Amino acid sequence: MFMTSFWEEIGKDKTVKYLLIIPVIVALVGVVIYPFAYSIWLSLHDVTIMNYFHPPFSGVDNFVRVFSDPFFWNSIRVTFTYVFLATVMELLLGFLLASLMNRNVKGTAVFIYPLIAPLALSPVVVGLMFRMGLNRLYGPISYYLNLLNLPRNLLSDVNTALLTLVAIDIWQWTPFVFVILYAGLQALPKEPFEAALMDGASGRQRLRYITLPLLKPVLAVAIIFRIMDSFKTFDIVFILTKGGPGKSTETISIFIQRMAMVQGNVGLGAATTLLVLVLITVLTQVYVKYFSLGEKKR
Amino acid sequence: MLKGKRWLSITMVVVVLGVMFVAGSVWASPGDKTTIHILVRTGAEADGMKVAADYYNKNVTPQTGINVVIDEIGRHGYLTRVVTMLLGRSPKYDAAFLLSNYVGEAASAGVIEPLDGYFADKQLYPYDKEKVGFLPVSFKSVEYKGQIYAFPFVISTMFLYYRKDLIDDPEKLNTWDGFLDMAKQFTRSHNPDSPTEFGTVMQGKPGECMPKEWYVYFWSFGGKFFDENWKPQFNSPAAVEALQYKVDLVRKYKVAPPDVDTYEYMEVLxxxxxxxxxxxxxxxxxxxxxxxxxxxxxxxxxxxQTPCKSGVDPAAFTHTWTFPINAYSKHKKEAFKFLAWMTSDPEGSLWVAKKMTIPLPTKQVFFNPDVLSVNPQWEYMFEFMKAYGQAEVAIPEWPMIHDTINTFFSMAFAGEITPQAACDLVNTKVDDIMRRGGYYNK
Known part of the structure; x- marks a missing residue:
């Protein structure tokens, strides 16, 4: 009783309130605001490892250098291809699986656990697994591809390397989309479907006019998560190809890592990061606006 | 009432923080010993260093009062993480395991300690440097502007490994022509009776090793990185010939698996x-x-030995894994003392070499009969490096040059550009890097 009234009274005291939020403010400044401001500062200086503590001011030079670097544009192209293919395929497959599971056929629950197993693996483990599996000399995946008369050098061919990485991403992250959509489907109200059945709506019509509109908010979450996550994909690419062969799989994350950490061009890396941040922010805003407009119309 | 409770709560917060601070300080200072933290990458190095630290803590700490803790971080991206840690100016780690290529860069940033003064101090380095006998090429690789910045710890080179049961006359592998002939002989697409599908493999994945393996070809085709005025020579006839030869092994003659551009140490092993x-x-x-x-x-x-072009010497690539001391460490002298014991002490360095099977680049270790009985290959290794040892250039710009080579050579391996174009592009970029670095004006 005493303690309850003690905390209630403390809660009314403004000074204590401010005192208690200081740690959060400090954490926010430390992990978000300061690094962001520091990135801007770095991007405006010609920072390398060698002059790290006394870099000369270079204005927008880094941004000009990034824009005129063909490897930057290549990495943007590679990233967008990766994000688009991976997200679309994961959505389609995830939705298909969720719909199948949602039919509540007896025994299907057994399949859920193996289905979501890839989610439990870290990208590094997945990368190492496929690195060994696809090896031409002793990889089991390569062996079976050979038995099926299919191409075996998937990661070393500029035409197939990126598609192989996308396929691995799909293998790992489709379960994530499946889980979200399955939960969404399970939560949908039954009445609209029953009414549609009474009105003689076909399966296709029910999907288009009831399931998808009702599922839109859940789909929006799944899409935004997958876009943001695949946009910053690093581990799998780093372990499997490091951007090769040539530059065919160099995503924007690998490009930034190469600029800032391998070459030591920290200023250039910071400028690229900010450009990507702007790009993602714009894309996200457009996307959110689109989905919000959809809500209003409805 | 409220005022009293406010002060009570503030006092409680202060007391809790005070207790945590005092407890932390007590836990952080184990008696009169000084604890040093050494950062090493996960794997054989970390495992070995832990054994060395255990031995040191049991047998040497009573005399020195230095307690050694080995901290490890993963191998992927290890070097960039160490450089980042050093740039953070954190005193958390007193020394770190670092490749010699990065010593110049870290030294020019001022984040690692120059060690000449420490070596000159008999209290800190009570050993006879001549007797210890560091290989000159290993000390050269840790020098920046005439100062020593790290302890050479593990010297590495590359050999040609071959199967004695398949190759009767290994002398044929002495030249690149012989190497190609033999590779064809052991490739099924050239010789259906070959016991192996491919004649050889190589490290073609962009990263740490691909350029280093190419240097073996490059030097043994007669190439050199720079002329006497620091002008890059990456598109010299020798450079182009070396890259063309290596690319042809995969793309033209197909004596190596077509996916070698995803191969690193592990795949070749x-x-x-x-x-x-x-x-x-x-x-x-x-x-x-x-x-x-x-x-x-x-x-x-x-x-x-690795092969060479007829009339040119073979090349023993050497690089050294080293231990620089963090310039912001609070226990630099203690870290130096431990590293000196591990690399130079007659008892310590031999113990480390035997237990860790690490080729410490000193005569004291290489020529010790006990060590040689465990690692018989070291005798050949020492002679090979002594006769043909070559190393990358110890300049701070080297990581940038290394990445440039990775970029364009990887494109040549993928067939996107010709080896000539790749060499030309590398040379142009390196020329720009050197000019920006102030090595010359035009």
């Missing part, structure tokens, strides 16, 4: 240890790994 190829150029560390994987039998695998 597995190909050798499982007998999938009859010979390959590989790091010296693979000798111990193959020994372990084959239960000491070595599967009839032997080592010899």
């Amino acid at each position: 597995s190909a050798l240890a499982t007998g999938k190829v009859p010979f390959a150029i590989q790091w010296d560390a693979a000798y111990g790994d193959i020994q372990r994987q084959t239960g000491g039998t070595m599967m009839n695998i032997a080592i010899r």
Whole structure:
């Protein structure tokens, strides 16, 4: 009783309130605001490892250098291809699986656990697994591809390397989309479907006019998560190809890592990061606006 | 009432923070010992260093009062993480395991300690440097502007590993022409009776090793990185010939698996240890790994010099893993003392070499009979490096140059550009890097 009234009274005291939020403010400044401001500062200086503590001011030079670097544009192209293919395929497959599971056929629950197993693996483990599996000399995946008369050098061919990485991403992250959509489907109200059945709506019509509109908010979450996550994909690419062969799989994350950490061009890396941040922010805003407009119309 | 409670709560917060601070300070200072933290990458190095630290803490700490803790971080991206840690100016780690290529860069940033003064101090370095006998090439690799910045710790080179049961006359592998002929002989697309599908493998994945393996070809075709005025020579006839030869092994003659541009140390090691190829150029560390994987039998695998062009000397690539001391460490002298014991002490360095099977680049270690009985390949390794040892150039710009080579050579391996174009592009970029670095004006 005493303690309850003690905390209630403390809660009314403004000074204590401010005192208690200081740690959060400090954490926010430390992990978000300061690094962001520091990135801007770095991007405006010609920072390398060698002059790290006394870099000369270079204005927008880094941004000009990034824009005129063909490897930057290549990495943007590679990233967008990766994000688009991976997200679309994961959505389609995830939705298909969720719909199948949602039919509540007896025994299907057994399949859920193996289905979501890839989610439990870290990208590094997945990368190492496929690195060994696809090896031409002793990889089991390569062996079976050979038995099926299919191409075996998937990661070393500029035409197939990126598609192989996308396929691995799909293998790992489709379960994530499946889980979200399955939960969404399970939560949908039954009445609209029953009414549609009474009105003689076909399966296709029910999907288009009831399931998808009702599922839109859940789909929006799944899409935004997958876009943001695949946009910053690093581990799998780093372990499997490091951007090769040539530059065919160099995503924007690998490009930034190469600029800032391998070459030591920290200023250039910071400028690229900010450009990507702007790009993602714009894309996200457009996307959110689109989905919000959809809500209003409805 | 409220005012009293407010002060009570503030006092409580202050008391809790005070207790935590005092407890932390007590836990952080174990008696009168000084604890130093050494950062090492996960794997054989960290495992070995932990054994060395245990031995030191049990046997040497009572005299020195220095307690050693080994901290490890993963191998992927290890070097960039160490450089980032050093740039953070954190005193958390007193010394770190770093490749010699990065010493110049870290030294120019001022984040590692110059060690000349420490070496000159008999209290800190009570050993006879001549007697210890560091290989000159290893000390050269840790120098920046005439000052020593790190302890050379592990010297590495590359050998040609070959299967004795398949190759009767290994002398044929002495030249690149012989190497190609033999590779064709052991490739099924050239010789249907070949016991192996491919004649050789190589490290073609962009990263740490691909350029380093190419240097073996480059030097042994007669190439050199710079002329006397620091002008880059990456598109010299020797450079183009070396790259053309290496690319042709995969793309034209197909004597190596077509996916070698995803191969690093691990893939080449597995190909050798499982007998999938009859010979390959590989790091010296693979000798111990193959020994372990084959239960000491070595599967009839032997080592010899890497090939060369007729009329040109072979090249023994050397680089050194080193231990620089963090310039912001609070225990620099203690860290130096431990590193000195580990690399130079007659008892310590031999113990470390024997237990860790690490080739410390000193005569004291290389010529010790006990050490040689465990690592017989070291005698050959020492002679090979002494006769033909070559190293990358110890300049701070080297990581940038290394990445430039990675970028364009990877494109040549993928068939996107010709080896000539790749060499020209590398040379232009390196020229720009050197000009920006102030090595010359025009």
